[in-house]
Amino acid sequence: xxxxxxxxxxxxxxxxxxxxxxxxxxxxxxxxxxxxxxxxxxxxxxxxxxxxxxxxxxxxxxxxxxxxxxxxxxxxxxxxxxxxxxxxxxxxxxxxxxxxxxxxxxxxxxxxxxxxxxxxxxxxxxxxxxxxxxxxxxxxxxxxxxxxxxxxxxxxxxxxxxxxxxxxxxxxxxxxxxxxxxxxxxxxxxxxxxxxxxxxxxxxxxxxxxxxxxxxxxxxxxxxxxxxxxxxxxxxxxxxxxxxxxxxxxxxxxxxxxxxxxxxxxxxxxxxxxxxxxxxxxxxxxxxxxxxxxxxxxxxxxxxxxxxxxxxxxxxx
Amino acid sequence: xxxxxxxxxxxxxxxxxxxxxxxxxxxxxxxxxxxxxxxxxxxxxxxxxxxxxxxxxxxxxxxxxxxxxxxxxxxxxxxxxxxxxxxxxxxxxxxxxxxxxxxxxxxxxxxxxxxxxxxxxxxxxxxxxxxxxxxxxxxxxxxxxxxxxxxxxxxxxxxxxxxxxxxxxxxxxxxxxxxxxxxxxxxxxxxxxxxxxxxxxxxxxxxxxxxxxxxxxxxxxxxxxxxxxxxxxxxxxxxxxxxxxxxxxxxxxxxxxxxxxxxxxxxxxxxxxxxxxxxxxxxxxxxxxxxxxxxxxxxxxxxxxxxxxxxxxxxxxxxxxxxxxxxxxxxxxxxxxxxxxxxxxxxxxxxxxxxxxxxxxxxxxxxxxxxxxxxxxxxxxxxxxxxxxxxxxxxxxxxxxxxxxxxxxxxxxxxxxxxxxxxxxxxxxxxxxxxxxxxxxxxxxxxxxxxxxxxxxxxxxxxxxxxxxxxxxxxxxxxxxxxxxxxxxxxxxxxxxxxxxxxxxxxxxxxxxxxxxxxxxxxxxxxxxxxxxxxxxxxxxxxxxxxxxxxxxxxxxxxxxxxxxxxxxxxxxxxxxxxxxxxxxxxxxxxxxxxxxxxxxxxxxxxxxxxxxxxxxxxxxxxxxxxxxxxxxxx
Ligand SMILES: Cc1ncc(C[n+]2csc(CCOP(=O)(O)OP(=O)(O)O)c2C)c(N)n1
Ligand SMILES: [Mg+2]
Numbered sequence: 001x002x003x004x005x006x007x008x009x010x011x012x013x014x015x016x017x018x019x020x021x022x023x024x025x026x027x028x029x030x031x032x033x034x035x036x037x038x039x040x041x042x043x044x045x046x047x048x049x050x051x052x053x054x055x056x057x058x059x060x061x062x063x064x065x066x067x068x069x070x071x072x073x074x075x076x077x078x079x080x081x082x083x084x085x086x087x088x089x090x091x092x093x094x095x096x097x098x099x100x101x102x103x104x105x106x107x108x109x110x111x112x113x114x115x116x117x118x119x120x121x122x123x124x125x126x127x128x129x130x131x132x133x134x135x136x137x138x139x140x141x142x143x144x145x146x147x148x149x150x151x152x153x154x155x156x157x158x159x160x161x162x163x164x165x166x167x168x169x170x171x172x173x174x175x176x177x178x179x180x181x182x183x184x185x186x187x188x189x190x191x192x193x194x195x196x197x198x199x200x201x202x203x204x205x206x207x208x209x210x211x212x213x214x215x216x217x218x219x220x221x222x223x224x225x226x227x228x229x230x231x232x233x234x235x236x237x238x239x240x241x242x243x244x245x246x247x248x249x250x251x252x253x254x255x256x257x258x259x260x261x262x263x264x265x266x267x268x269x270x271x272x273x274x275x276x277x278x279x280x281x282x283x284x285x286x287x288x289x290x291x292x293x294x295x296x297x298x299x300x301x302x303x304x305x306x307x308x309x310x311x312x313x314x315x316x317x
Numbered sequence: 318x319x320x321x322x323x324x325x326x327x328x329x330x331x332x333x334x335x336x337x338x339x340x341x342x343x344x345x346x347x348x349x350x351x352x353x354x355x356x357x358x359x360x361x362x363x364x365x366x367x368x369x370x371x372x373x374x375x376x377x378x379x380x381x382x383x384x385x386x387x388x389x390x391x392x393x394x395x396x397x398x399x400x401x402x403x404x405x406x407x408x409x410x411x412x413x414x415x416x417x418x419x420x421x422x423x424x425x426x427x428x429x430x431x432x433x434x435x436x437x438x439x440x441x442x443x444x445x446x447x448x449x450x451x452x453x454x455x456x457x458x459x460x461x462x463x464x465x466x467x468x469x470x471x472x473x474x475x476x477x478x479x480x481x482x483x484x485x486x487x488x489x490x491x492x493x494x495x496x497x498x499x500x501x502x503x504x505x506x507x508x509x510x511x512x513x514x515x516x517x518x519x520x521x522x523x524x525x526x527x528x529x530x531x532x533x534x535x536x537x538x539x540x541x542x543x544x545x546x547x548x549x550x551x552x553x554x555x556x557x558x559x560x561x562x563x564x565x566x567x568x569x570x571x572x573x574x575x576x577x578x579x580x581x582x583x584x585x586x587x588x589x590x591x592x593x594x595x596x597x598x599x600x601x602x603x604x605x606x607x608x609x610x611x612x613x614x615x616x617x618x619x620x621x622x623x624x625x626x627x628x629x630x631x632x633x634x635x636x637x638x639x640x641x642x643x644x645x646x647x648x649x650x651x652x653x654x655x656x657x658x659x660x661x662x663x664x665x666x667x668x669x670x671x672x673x674x675x676x677x678x679x680x681x682x683x684x685x686x687x688x689x690x691x692x693x694x695x696x697x698x699x700x701x702x703x704x705x706x707x708x709x710x711x712x713x714x715x716x717x718x719x720x721x722x723x724x725x726x727x728x729x730x731x732x733x734x735x736x737x738x739x740x741x742x743x744x745x746x747x748x749x750x751x752x753x754x755x756x757x758x759x760x761x762x763x764x765x766x767x768x769x770x771x772x773x774x775x776x777x778x779x780x781x782x783x784x785x786x787x788x789x790x791x792x793x794x795x796x797x798x799x800x801x802x803x804x805x806x807x808x809x810x811x812x813x814x815x816x817x818x819x820x821x822x823x824x825x826x827x828x829x830x831x832x833x834x835x836x837x838x839x840x841x842x843x844x845x846x847x848x849x850x851x852x853x854x855x856x857x858x859x860x861x862x863x864x865x866x867x868x869x870x871x872x873x874x875x876x877x878x879x880x881x882x883x884x885x886x887x888x889x890x891x892x893x894x895x896x897x898x899x900x901x902x903x904x905x906x907x908x909x910x911x912x913x914x915x916x917x918x919x920x921x922x923x924x925x926x927x928x929x930x931x932x933x934x935x936x937x938x939x940x941x942x943x944x945x946x947x948x949x950x951x952x
Contacts, residue, residue, distance in 0.1 A: 055778075057775070061621070071783040076781055080787065088617025089618075092619060093622065093624060094621075095622055100625065294605055308602065308740055317560060
């Protein structure tokens with residue numbers, strides 16, 4: 001996602017610096033041992049180093065939750081917001097400064113429950129950013145309450161006799177929204193797949209939504225246990241415009257060649273629950289992007305004043 | 318409400334082409350219609366033309382809550398009051414002297430509200446009198462019967478009939494015909510009226526303009542042939558350039574003049590028209606109106622944009638302000654500059670969505686969970702709606718804080734001429750400096766005395782930090798230790814005291830020492846000052862004070878209050894009165910400014926407030942002043 005950066009100072013200067021993964025590391029992450037968020041953080045730092053993203057031109061935005069601590073652990077700019085509202089903040093940053101590389105990190109309660117309204121509209125705005133849903137199927141930070149993605153029947157502190165409703169599927173939901181442009185799924189326990197998916201998402205010009213199946217060893221240790229252990233339950237979606245990983249094919253027996261520009265097929269695959277599917281469901285760079293549609297000319301103070309005076313003339317006595 | 322003395326007037330009579338012309342220092346008129354018949358367009362055009370000719374003017378829209386309420390109902394009355402004068406006009410006055418009503422029912426609404434002077438002239442469309450529908454004819458008879466309790470001079474006008482000669486649908490013609498009548502009665506410059514019409518229909522076909530001009534001219538000639546009175550409110554040529562607009566337009570222009578670059582909003586009456594205005598021209602100036610998916614997203618986007626280096630603002634009204642509270646807390650906690658405009662309407666809940674109230678003051682100052690120090694200021698005139706935006710942006714950036722601008726429905730749609738602002742490039746925000754940050758610089762490098770700190774902007778090498786709503790230290794690192802929390806709360810609060818130290822004490826209008834001081838804030842200023850001026854003419858010992866800053870309050874209030882035997886506020890919000898059941902001095906809920914002033918000055922500040930959904934009349938305030946002064950000892 002190389003952006004040309006308007007007229008702001010400091011852009012376009014030859015940069016001699018090179019960055020290692022360590023250069024993007026913030027303070028030691030305080031997630032529980034075994035939490036899938038550690039793996040996502042490592043994957044993201046790997047991406048930053050691979051793409052040599054300038055730390056000062058990169059912004060991580062989050063809401064509130066265990067997963068939303070993410071920006072504190074990356075040495076870039078960050079905005080740790082409020083519960084459910086990462087996307088409006090990220091939208092504002094991108095509208096003001098299209099030159100910045102923006103990542104939004106959310107939990108499943110954050111994105112799919114309290115922030116669900118923003119989620120739908122952000123998909124439709126299709127602003128160029130990389131969006132990570134760290135989906136542990138539970139409210140982690142507040143200690144095990146049912147989330148929209150909690151599997152039906154799974155007991156929590158608020159629904160101790162099991163979650164009443166079928167789980168909401170974030171992939172289906174995203175694919176259902178007008179102007180969706182990139183939808184992928186990966187898992188914290190397949191680092192190379194995670195890395196490739198993040199790369200594809202980051203390279204996509206638009207709202208790149210990645211649902212990351214994320215293990216919570218404390219509150220949902222069983223939910224992803226089978227999927228992580230039994231490779232037979234997984235199907236890799238493979239395509240040269242999505243993710244291809246020859247090494248992984250040796251581990252996972254099921255691979256499906258899927259053209260990510262085919263939205264009908266993407267929706268069909270998302271709906272059929274026979275397998276856990278990892279890969280790019282849908283990617284089409286041709287969708288309208290709100291920040292491009294809303295690009296405005298840069299004006300100097302003097303130009304503004306001349307235009308404003310003409311405006312005020314309309315009200316002259 | 319009791320009646321007020323007639324407007325002071327030294328009328329002079331003259332003859333002009335067979336019609337008597339009465340010269341008056343001021344007059345109040347109203348245009349009343351069903352919704353969708355354009356009474357507001359007519360009245361606002363009349364107000365704008367009057368201002369442009371050199372009259373003082375103030376207009377107030379009367380807006381029903383629905384877009385198309387049932388026609389011919391008193392509740393559905395839509396209209397506008399225009400008060401014009403030779404001198405500056407600062408409020409809507411007391412009672413209307415001349416009304417044009419498009420039907421009997423909308424007229425009844427104003428009659429029942431006691432809005433019409435006893436001797437008012439009423440020009441009423443006579444169409445309902447001989448309507449096909451017997452129920453309409455019956456309503457007409459009953460309405461005229463009800464109206465006969467007053468000494469109105471009722472003149473029947475063939476408004477619909479005359480319009481049908483020019484247009485097929487009189488609903489789209491009566492307002493221009495009425496504008497013609499008014500233009501004749503008040504000796505308006507017809508060329509200016511036509512210019513105004515041309516501006517109004519600038520996006521429409523030429524034929525539309527021409528048809529409207531024909532209606533206008535028909536109104537003029539009907540009036541000339543049938544009316545026997547004309548009013549001349551002499552104009553003066555102002556010695557400086559003037560402009561005329563409503564408060565929401567002034568807020569929008571002020572935002573642009575202040576260098577604000579993004580208005581992120583969600584539609585809500587009566588704030589929306591700020592964004593309508595900005596949507597037409599903001600992007601040409603390099604700005605943007607973003608209509609967000611909801612109120613929360615609206616402020617979130619503004620906050621994100623501010624964090625990224627712009628200073629953004631959001632406009633809303635009560636229900637929207639309620640939804641924004643959590644984000645306001647985040648802006649305060651992260652010290653991200655933000656301007657929030659609240660165009661107040663009647664509450665609570667959906668309340669009176671199109672009507673004026675000043676009930677959001679305490680919500681603005683204290684309405685967020687946790688300690689949330691922020692700046693709150695209130696424009697009191699249309700001119701101040703413009704200039705307060707410049708002040709608001711400056712403070713927001715200098716103090717890295719949230720500034721709330723409290724306007725209201727009265728200022729929003731009211732038009733008033735004022736001195737044309739001379740734009741200054743220094744009002745514009747400077748483009749963010751993205752230069753490298755010296756090693757060791759903290760994102761919240763608080764000055765231990767003032768709590769102020771320079772802002773770091775994404776893009777600045779070496780400045781990387783994560784803004785957070787969790788308690789944090791100068792590095793913006795999460796900290797939960799008691800000392801840090803106590804200290805950072807102090808520093809955020811201190812900024813208000815520092816701002817206050819730069820403010821001047823407010824200026825009293827009237828005597829420096831007196832029996833009574835009437836304190837107000839926001840749009841009631843004109844009515845309060847007119848009331849005390851009249852009171853002084855009667856020999857009453859009274860002065861007025863308007864507060865622009867509500868948080869922090871301007872300095873010196875305690876000292877000022879000492880010079881008055883009694884202090885009271887006059888506000889458009891709810892307060893209990895002592896003669897009501899169960900209410901006593903201890904449990905009485907007071908006007909919102911009164912609460913604030915009592916708490917900060919320990920002075921026994923009384924209040925008089927009304928929630929009529931309309932601006933206060935100077936005559937009613939004068940009655941209150943008389944009563945308060947007559948009550949003697951108890952303060
Ligand atoms: C407005 C608001 N409501 C509720 C909360 C409490 N809260 C904090 S995090 C959270 C849910 C976290 O779950 P999720 O978003 O899935 O993130 P996780 O902790 O699992 O990563 C809740 C309900 C809050 N902080 N703010
Ligand atoms: Mg979760």
